[in-house]
Amino acid sequence: RKEVEQDPGPFNVPEGATVAFNCTYSNSASQSFFWYRQDCRKEPKLLMSVYSSGNEDGRFTAQLNRASQYISLLIRDSKLSDSATYLCVVNPDRGSTLGRLYFGRGTQLTVWP
């Protein structure tokens, strides 16, 4: 079983739509969680961290359910510029970059006019 599982999509939505991505992780001891964004043929970039209480950054909302080992990302009022691949990332250690991060395979989003 993979450490992080994501639906690869693709998700094709019109501008202004609300879209949600989910991922699950297998290691219940995992400590910190992130969503990274990767544009086509570019490097991944941090979109937002995911906190147990849930957190919001503008149109983006991330949720963590430790009991179900489930992470979600909600994008409201989608923009054309949101078109990208969204990577779910799990770190076994809190606040540390030592050791490996586990990446899901990514969920591809295309927002059309």
Place this chain on the structure above:
Amino acid sequence: ETGVTQSPTHLIKTRGQQVTLRCSSQSGHNTVSWYQQALGQGPQFIFQYYREEENGRGNFPPRFSGLQFPNYSSELNVNALELDDSALYLCASSLEGLESTGELFFGEGSRLTVL
């Protein structure tokens, strides 16, 4: 821009050859991690260097090797290239310590094609 630079950006090799990829980490960062990203997949951890020592290794064979220099830049070496080594190789730098946020900063990657 993240301040992480990788070279070369693209290269083509044939099976059995050797390749060296280079990475300059962001100023002030002391940790470098290397990831392999095959087409349509998420990045897979190869290994990490912290203060010039290897600090963890993923499920990659010994023909994948690396090092970190005193200025925290790093190299990834792959010997006896195989077709399946074709991928985007990503270097990520980070700061490990009290000020760590847990975030990795990626370079734009080196795209390797093995024929």
